[in-house]
Structure formats: C-alpha cells, structure tokens
Amino acid sequence: MVRTELAKKVVAEISRLLIGVVFIFSGIVKAIDPVGGAIKIGDYLMAFGFTWLSSFELLLTFCLSAAEFTLGVCMLLGVYRRYSSFFVLVFMLFMTPLTLYLALFNPVSDCGCFGDAIVLTNWETFLKNIVLLAAAVVAFIYNRYLCNFYTFKAYWFVTLFAYLFCIGFNYSNYSHLPIIDFRPFKVGANIPALVSIPDNAPADEYAYYFTYEKDGVKKEFSLENYPADDSTWTYVSSRSDLIKKGYVPPVPGFVLYDSASVDITDEVLRSKGPMFWLVIPSIEKADDKNIDAINNVFDFAQEQGYPFYCLTGSSRESMIDWENNTGSEYTFITTDDVLLKTMIRANPGLILINDGVIRAKWNPNDLPDEDYIKETMQNHLDGKSVNPKEDDGILFMLLSFTVPLLLVWIYDYFRNRRKRSDKQIES
Known part of the structure; x- marks a missing residue:
C-alpha cells in the first residue's frame, strides 16, 4: 500500500514538473516575440477561415502566452492544484486533436508552440502533445499528491502576479524589440552570408529518367542506359527526382528591387x-x-x-x-x-x-x-554596445519575477504555514 502511494506521488510529481517547465517555456518564448506570435495566429485564422478575427491577433497572442505561463507556474508551484491540472487537461484535450489535424493536412507549416526558439514539425508537435496529454491526465487524477509551496491564502497573488507579469513582459517586447532575437537577422549576423550560396556549396542532385516507346511498348530508362543511339525507340517524356538536397541559405529568396523593379x-x-x-x-x-x-x-x-x-x-x-x-x-x-x-x-x-x-x-x-x-x-x-546586454535583460526579467514570489513565500511561510504548524504541535 505504501509503495503504491509512493509510486502515485512520484508519477504525479514527474508529470507536474514536465507540464510546469514546458508550459512556462512555451508561454515565455511567445511573450519574448509577441509580433511573431501574432503572425502565427494570423496563419491559423486564415487556414481555418476566421479572418474576421485578424484584428485581434496581437491580443490573442498576449492572452495565450500569459495563460500558458500562468498555468505552468501554478503547476510548478502547486498552486490551485485541482483547478490548474483541470485547465491543463482541457487545454491539452483541445490542442492534441488540433495538432493531429495539422500533422495530417498541414494547413500551417509549424504550430509555433515554441515560437522561433524551437521549430518543430507538425508531427513532432503532435507527439509532444501526446506526452503532455498523458502527463495532464496523471496530474489531474492524482492532483492531491502534488507538492505545494504556498498556503491557500497566497494562491491568488501567485496566479495574478504570474498572469500580469507575462502580459507586461509581452508589452515590453512589443514596445521595444524582443529581449532575445531568435531569428536569422540578429545583431552580429552577416547578411550576405545569410542570403547567398557559396561558390563551393553542394548543388541539388537529381536522378533523371526517360520514357521511350518501341512497338507500342513504353519503357523507362535512366540516364546511364537510355537508348540514345537506337533509332528504333521513340522519345515520349522525361522526369527528374531529387535524390540529395543541396545547400540552402538560411534566408532564401532575398531579393531587393529599386523603384524601376530592377534587381539591386x-x-x-x-x-x-x-x-x-x-x-x-x-x-x-x-x-x-x-x-x-x-x-x-x-x-x-x-x-x-x-x-x-x-x-x-x-x-x-x-x-x-x-x-x-x-x-x-x-x-x-x-x-x-x-x-x-x-x-x-x-x-x-x-x-x-x-x-x-x-x-x-x-x-x-x-x-x-x-x-x-x-x-x-x-x-x-566600433563594437561598443550602448544598449543593455541581452544577458542583463534576461537577468533583470528573472529577478523581477522570482524576487516578489520569494518575498511572498517568506511572508506566507512565517505568517501562515509555520503558524499553522505551531498550532498543530500545541494541540
């Protein structure tokens, strides 16, 4: 019995940690690049015929990233365990079939779940969601086994603070530039190297096939054995198959035109x-x-x-x-x-x-x-940065989020949790 209870707790805690980390990461990378998130939501709206919602793309990405981040924080810290695990389960029950549809029919190239930080194929996204769905089911069923780091009296602050923090972080990255640039044109990038193909770069390799006809019978030949010198065969058609992809620049299709539409x-x-x-x-x-x-x-x-x-x-x-x-x-x-x-x-x-x-x-x-x-x-x-370094911005963001939570945890521990423990000892 004891081993069974321990096993349930271990599985529940692993699920909690997995969901918490993934949801926090997913929410924060969307908040780092809200414009990119809005573009991806626009792709979804167009693919599913909801273009009338296009005016709300930015608002939707703000809300989505904040919701994911808040659910991740609540799961990681054991806040509102029953409700958090329930909403995570509902979220995954919606996203898993959706990503299966994306994998099967490919209406958008990638789901954008991790922004430009980690680009997954639609099938990779679906498999990832299968794992998260399983974890969500376990966390919901065994939510009473999940650890909690705050007392119930502090739950409201943690939840509200996480949501508002992510909304503010979204707005900061929208009003300025993303604190981390995940795209090719980042500071320090060499544009000609991004858009051009080097002289010694491997080219695409193709296999060529030719169809010839003789006495009413059609036959396909390769480049090595086609009947070039046999006039009894009549050429019908040809095709080519790509057997090895050549070098593709990080930014293909980069072309600039002047006012006269001349390539410059x-x-x-x-x-x-x-x-x-x-x-x-x-x-x-x-x-x-x-x-x-x-x-x-x-x-x-x-x-x-x-x-x-x-x-x-x-x-x-x-x-x-x-x-x-x-x-x-x-x-x-x-x-x-x-x-x-x-x-x-x-x-x-x-x-x-x-x-x-x-x-x-x-x-x-x-x-x-x-x-x-x-x-x-x-x-x-001269190479002297006059803006705050990227690392400094990340550190400031982490401290802005973790320090208030730590201070509230200290207050909550001495004001509520420890006081309750002392009363239990006295009784």
Missing part, C-alpha cells in the same frame, strides 16, 4: 561601410509617431555620407503617401513583406549595417536623442 540585391549587399535600413513591412499599418527621431537619423546619415534605404513590401502609391505625410527623402527599396517581418519586429524598425554585418537594431521608441546620435552610432560601429 548585389549592389546593396556589397556596399562597404556603414548603411541604414529603415524597415517598413507595411506602410499602411506603420506607426509614424516617432518619425522625427527617424528623420534625425536620416539627417545624420546624409551628413556622414552613409546610404539610407527604406525597405518595404508596400505599393508605390503607399510610398508616395508616406513621403507626403512624413517629409521623408530616402530611397525606397521593395522586397517581400514576410521577409521584412522576419528581419525586425517593428513597423517601422531601423537597422544599422556595416560591411554587411548588422551592428544594431531599434524600435523607433528606442532611437537616441538628436544630440547623442553620432556618439551612439559610432559606438555601435
């Missing part, structure tokens, strides 16, 4: 020295409230003789409207808007490039004041 990709990428890219995936949806800060950087680029391009996926009419509304005078370059959304999570966003290498990226909210532009840009070009 090589000209731009081979440009030496500093260069600015103002990235506006969609001019129609662009926020121009910080246009003065952008124009200040443009003026600085003009003074220094640095090229300044505006990359957009919008039409020429939209470019003209933008020029009229903002007074801009920079050169427009057209490219794929999906590529631009991958390049920087801002609309607009600014990128500083030197000899093809990305040196800095800004959301317009974070552009330096006019008096500090020269110093800021020179520091980036």
Whole structure:
C-alpha cells in the first residue's frame, strides 16, 4: 500500500514538473516575440477561415502566452492544484486533436508552440502533445499528491502576479524589440552570408529518367542506359527526382528591387561601410509617431555620407503617401513583406549595417536623442554596445519575477504555514 502511494506521488510529481517547465517555456518564448506570435495566429485564422478575427491577433497572442505561463507556474508551484491540472487537461484535450489535424493536412507549416526558439514539425508537435496529454491526465487524477509551496491564502497573488507579469513582459517586447532575437537577422549576423550560396556549396542532385516507346511498348530508362543511339525507340517524356538536397541559405529568396523593379540585391549587399535600413513591412499599418527621431537619423546619415534605404513590401502609391505625410527623402527599396517581418519586429524598425554585418537594431521608441546620435552610432560601429546586454535583460526579467514570489513565500511561510504548524504541535 505504501509503495503504491509512493509510486502515485512520484508519477504525479514527474508529470507536474514536465507540464510546469514546458508550459512556462512555451508561454515565455511567445511573450519574448509577441509580433511573431501574432503572425502565427494570423496563419491559423486564415487556414481555418476566421479572418474576421485578424484584428485581434496581437491580443490573442498576449492572452495565450500569459495563460500558458500562468498555468505552468501554478503547476510548478502547486498552486490551485485541482483547478490548474483541470485547465491543463482541457487545454491539452483541445490542442492534441488540433495538432493531429495539422500533422495530417498541414494547413500551417509549424504550430509555433515554441515560437522561433524551437521549430518543430507538425508531427513532432503532435507527439509532444501526446506526452503532455498523458502527463495532464496523471496530474489531474492524482492532483492531491502534488507538492505545494504556498498556503491557500497566497494562491491568488501567485496566479495574478504570474498572469500580469507575462502580459507586461509581452508589452515590453512589443514596445521595444524582443529581449532575445531568435531569428536569422540578429545583431552580429552577416547578411550576405545569410542570403547567398557559396561558390563551393553542394548543388541539388537529381536522378533523371526517360520514357521511350518501341512497338507500342513504353519503357523507362535512366540516364546511364537510355537508348540514345537506337533509332528504333521513340522519345515520349522525361522526369527528374531529387535524390540529395543541396545547400540552402538560411534566408532564401532575398531579393531587393529599386523603384524601376530592377534587381539591386548585389549592389546593396556589397556596399562597404556603414548603411541604414529603415524597415517598413507595411506602410499602411506603420506607426509614424516617432518619425522625427527617424528623420534625425536620416539627417545624420546624409551628413556622414552613409546610404539610407527604406525597405518595404508596400505599393508605390503607399510610398508616395508616406513621403507626403512624413517629409521623408530616402530611397525606397521593395522586397517581400514576410521577409521584412522576419528581419525586425517593428513597423517601422531601423537597422544599422556595416560591411554587411548588422551592428544594431531599434524600435523607433528606442532611437537616441538628436544630440547623442553620432556618439551612439559610432559606438555601435566600433563594437561598443550602448544598449543593455541581452544577458542583463534576461537577468533583470528573472529577478523581477522570482524576487516578489520569494518575498511572498517568506511572508506566507512565517505568517501562515509555520503558524499553522505551531498550532498543530500545541494541540
């Protein structure tokens, strides 16, 4: 009997830890890149015919990431064990059949459950959800065996704090740039290396087959034995099968066009020295409230003789409207808007490039004041970061979340748990 109870507790605790860690990770990586999450939700809405909800993509990703994160925290800390395990089970009962449908029919390329941090195929996602569903069933059935680190009186704070923290973290990454850049165009990346194929890179390898006809009989030959010199055979058709995939650049299909629709990709990428890219995936949806800060950087680029391009996926009419509304005078370059959304999570966003290498990226909210532009840009070009380091931002985020929970745990322990234990000893 004792061994049976111990086994139940061990299995329940393993399930709790698995669910807690996975849900927290899933929620936090979505919150790191809420724009990317909104794009993925938009893919879902389009695939399932719910395009009328497209205006709520960002709100949905905020809520989804916060819900996953909160459930993960509650499971990990044993908060509202019965309710948390129930909602996790409901969540997995919904997601598992959904991911099976994705695996079978492939309406979207990947589920986006871990954002761009870990990209899983639809079948990998389905198998992952099978494991989580099994863990959710165990955690729900044996929820009374789950450890809890707080008393019931502190449950409300832990739950509310986790949810609001994740919402705030979402907003911070949306208003600025993601604290961690999981995409190819991160600071330090060499753009020509990302988009081009090296001269010595392996090419695709194909097997070629030819169908010939003789005396009313068709036969297929390979490249090695087809009847090239036998005139009694009549050529019918041919086909090719890919047997080995060649080198594929990390960012395929990178092409830049000028106003006359001329391909200027090589000209731009081979440009030496500093260069600015103002990235506006969609001019129609662009926020121009910080246009003065952008124009200040443009003026600085003009003074220094640095090229300044505006990359957009919008039409020429939209470019003209933008020029009229903002007074801009920079050169427009057209490219794929999906590529631009991958390049920087801002609309607009600014990128500083030197000899093809990305040196800095800004959301317009974070552009330096006019008096500090020269110093800021020179520091980036010299390799001196003037923004908080990524590691510092992660540490600050961890401390902002864990310290309040630790303080509440200390208070809860001495105010509630220990007091209750003392009463039990006295009785």
